[in-house]
Amino acid sequence: MTDLLSKFDPLIQERETLLATGVKDPFSLVMEEVKSPTVAVCNGKETILLGTYNYMGMTFDDDVREAGLTALKEFGSGTTGSRVLNGTYSPHRDCEEALKEFYDMDHAMVFSTGYQANLGIISTLAGKGDYVILDIDSHASIYDGCAMGNAEVVAFRHNDVEALEKRLKRLPAEAGKLVVLEGVYSMLGDVAPLKEMIRVCMENGAMTLVDEAHSMGFIGDNGRGVCEEQGVIDDVDFIIGTFSKSVGTVGGFCVSNHPKFEIMRLVCRPYVFTASLPPSVMATASTSIRKLMHSGNKRAHLWENSKKLHKGLRDLGFELGTPEAQSAIIAVIMPDLERGAMMWQALLAEGLYVNLARPPATPANMTLLRCSLCAEHTSEQVDQILGMFKAAGKAVGAI
Amino acid sequence: MASREEIMAKVEALIGPFNNKGVALKDATTFAGDLEWDSLTVMDFVAAVEDEFDIIITMNMQAEIETVGQLADAVAKLMDN
Numbered sequence: 001m002t003d004l005l006s007k008f009d010p011l012i013q014e015r016e017t018l019l020a021t022g023v024k025d026p027f028s029l030v031m032e033e034v035k036s037p038t039v040a041v042c043n044g045k046e047t048i049l050l051g052t053y054n055y056m057g058m059t060f061d062d063d064v065r066e067a068g069l070t071a072l073k074e075f076g077s078g079t080t081g082s083r084v085l086n087g088t089y090s091p092h093r094d095c096e097e098a099l100k101e102f103y104d105m106d107h108a109m110v111f112s113t114g115y116q117a118n119l120g121i122i123s124t125l126a127g128k129g130d131y132v133i134l135d136i137d138s139h140a141s142i143y144d145g146c147a148m149g150n151a152e153v154v155a156f157r158h159n160d161v162e163a164l165e166k167r168l169k170r171l172p173a174e175a176g177k178l179v180v181l182e183g184v185y186s187m188l189g190d191v192a193p194l195k196e197m198i199r200v201c202m203e204n205g206a207m208t209l210v211d212e213a214h215s216m217g218f219i220g221d222n223g224r225g226v227c228e229e230q231g232v233i234d235d236v237d238f239i240i241g242t243f244s245k246s247v248g249t250v251g252g253f254c255v256s257n258h259p260k261f262e263i264m265r266l267v268c269r270p271y272v273f274t275a276s277l278p279p280s281v282m283a284t285a286s287t288s289i290r291k292l293m294h295s296g297n298k299r300a301h302l303w304e305n306s307k308k309l310h311k312g313l314r315d316l317g318f319e320l321g322t323p324e325a326q327s328a329i330i331a332v333i334m335p336d337l338e339r340g341a342m343m344w345q346a347l348l349a350e351g352l353y354v355n356l357a358r359p360p361a362t363p364a365n366m367t368l369l370r371c372s373l374c375a376e377h378t379s380e381q382v383d384q385i386l387g388m389f390k391a392a393g394k395a396v397g398a399i
Numbered sequence: 400m401a402s403r404e405e406i407m408a409k410v411e412a413l414i415g416p417f418n419n420k421g422v423a424l425k426d427a428t429t430f431a432g433d434l435e436w437d438s439l440t441v442m443d444f445v446a447a448v449e450d451e452f453d454i455i456i457t458m459n460m461q462a463e464i465e466t467v468g469q470l471a472d473a474v475a476k477l478m479d480n
Contacts, residue, residue, distance in 0.1 A: 154457050155458055
């Protein structure tokens with residue numbers, strides 16, 4: 001018998017080698033207690049959270065929690081059914097209304113996760129014979145959506161407008177084309193040149209989808225994302241997003257002004273063949289989304305935090321993913337996985353949690369300590385964070 | 400119409416800057432095994448080939464191409480279409 005798990009032997013070996021050096025397993029952290037959007041207890045120690053994508057700190061918002069509790073009492077713990085059968089309750093409809101209000105768009109469709117939103121929308125739009133043109137650094141859910149739809153996949157160099165244009169011009173004029181972009185790329189926290197890219201797509205007859213998972217609620221005057229910030233939101237065909245970042249719960253969505261969009265509810269398999277989200281989750285999401293519409297002050301504070309952390313880390317001598325803060329993600333580039341894991345552990349010992357990101361999730365085989373800021377981090381916490389980076393960096397010889 | 404030999408010569412020239420180990424190129428030379436290219440190198444190389452011949456090599460096609468000879472054949476086929 002061939003052991004089907006033997007294909008993972010190299011990874012098992014790599015993990016054993018890493019753990020043999022004495023570092024804790026960075027991929028099995030448990031939070032024993034969560035005190036706020038920015039503080040939890042890990043291994044019995046109070047820890048500042050700097051790697052949760054909880055950008056707007058909505059997870060502990062009083063109104064959000066109250067709405068969830070009320071819906072839990074009134075509608076029960078779950079729907080036990082598909083959105084197209086018995087799984088659409090009024091909170092699901094209301095959540096889609098909240099999204100339409102937030103984006104000022106005609107249609108909104110809620111999925112059980114952001115991963116499923118990309119999987120479902122991309123695989124349903126782009127089928128056999130169609131082309132998906134994507135940035136090489138696209139998220140796994142985008143690649144998986146392409147594979148599931150059997151589309152022809154054309155990759156172009158990260159954020160390279162000219163490379164995108166050249167490839168669009170080489171494709172058959174009559175073929176269906178979907179260009180998939182992200183507003184903020186989650187690994188390095190860099191922003192896409194959407195204004196130029198969307199123009200090139202329109203000139204070459206391609207439809208466009210932008211994943212705004214890491215910009216919703218934060219970037220743009222109304223928090224609608226990089227599309228809004230760069231003035232192209234009306235030119236984009238589909239926007240994908242998630243509730244598991246700024247919105248502070250779980251779920252995914254697609255919004256669009258396409259007149260035929262509603263048919264997607266019947267033809268999109270990851271929407272049809274799974275249970276809908278619990279009504280309490282829908283109530284927390286819609287309450288949070290409506291509050292995010294009026295969160296200009298929090299957005300301003302999050303920008304202050306992001307710029308302050310970026311400058312502070314740069315001044316300490318760390319190598320960062322972007323020359324200046326472009327989003328609430330600040331990525332510290334580590335020389336290799338072993339030193340990355342050592343630094344991660346040293347930070348945790350100081351009382352700071354960040355994400356350790358490694359290949360294949362990262363571009364160019366990089367090991368990253370990825371920090372994501374929260375609007376609820378105080379300026380003093382950012383000072384504390386910088387102190388911890390300094391101490392840990394010196395302890396492991398990273399600076 | 401470029402001949403198979405002309406295509407092969409151009410492909411070999413494009414491999415040059417990425418051939419850090421100075422591997423002698425044959426039809427059967429593999430990109431992953433013999434040249435030891437990682438995914439980043441593959442991407443840069445594919446972009447260079449696409450620009451040279453003004454074609455698109457989709458990721459679906461790339462998955463089927465393992466050797467230099469297979470690449471030359473794929474380029475010839477794409478230029479025919």
